[in-house]
Amino acid sequence: MIAFPLLLIPLAVYNIVAWLMPGVPLTDPLIRLMLVSGVEWRITLSDILLALGVLLLLLEIVKGARPGSKYLTDHLLSLIVFGGSAAEFVMLQKFGTSTFFLLSLMAMVDFFGGIALSARRPAAVSASRRGRREVEAPVREPQVEPANPAPAPSASPAAGVADSVLQDHPTPKATANAGEPSPTIPSPELQPGAGQSASPDAPPR
Template sequence: MVGFPLLLIPLAIYNIIVFLMPGVSFADPLLNLTLMSGAEWPLTLSDMLLALSILLLLFEVIKGARPGAKYLTDHLLSLIVFGGAAAEFLLWPRFGTSTFFLLTMLALVDFLSGIALRARRGLVPSTAAVSGGGARAPAAKPEPQFDPAPAPSVPAAASVAESVLLDRPEPKIVHPDVTPGGPSPQVPSPGLQPGNGPSPSPDGPPTPRL
């Protein structure tokens, strides 16, 4: 959608007054305003047009600052408005006034501000990668990712017990060397030597020996 150049409104009002109402003066006060200080402020038609132009210029800048606003056609229309106002100021005697000169300058500011805002939006993505002085800013190094250390494998209790049992040597039964017909092994306890009969009990009768 093409935006309408708002500064065309005060310029059109000025042209209407010049061509259709030649007896109207821009310098004659329309009304007098009494300020809080007590001073009288004569308000003229020229002052009203300039105040209206400043407010419309503010709205033009706000429109141009929005994302996606101010297409090439909008800039072309602003340039046409400024070119027409500058031609009238230079070529027509009725337009050679300070009021119309200021209106022309406001149209120029509108055109230049639209170009500056468009260029600013185009430079915003590149400034993130390029630092001041034209040197490219070093790319941020990615933070190293540390993998969690693997938990030590804890063998199951059954496997530990099984490995212990497998590693433990089996007990060996040591048989005393007994040769046939040889003497019986000696037992340290007295009276319990093999081959001797049971020792007589001190309290009972002696056991007969076979």
């Protein structure tokens, strides 16, 4: 359905009626409808073909507005339909009517409308991609710099070590008898000359 030119349907019906059913008039009423206003509406075959052409033209525009549709093949087929209908209207007597002219005009609108939609689609796609990239880009949070703290008093490592040593080893207390001499313990064996009088038999040293 995407690659098929829909406006070929009413044009083909008109060709069938013109070539195969020449006795069928296009202007004679086929259906008579009574409206609420009391007017009798006479619907002819020409009116049916024109209404069908308008509805199919709407479908062609909807197809052309969809992304990914209306490629080169679609434009080429629309051009062939428009060129063939215009040639029949100009060159053949059976197609020189207002109904066929309006059908050919719809085919022309389909061709140029499809080209216009295809020309505008790349710009719209690029704009949508650009907007998507801007939305997906991470938003940078404002960086708040902390206030400069007051400089703490720096203590030297040597002073800290000295304090720890002083706390672990307290200063020794001075003794009360610091001025008195230390008592001497007699050791007759170690002091020279002390034991010679006691043992006269000892050999001299």
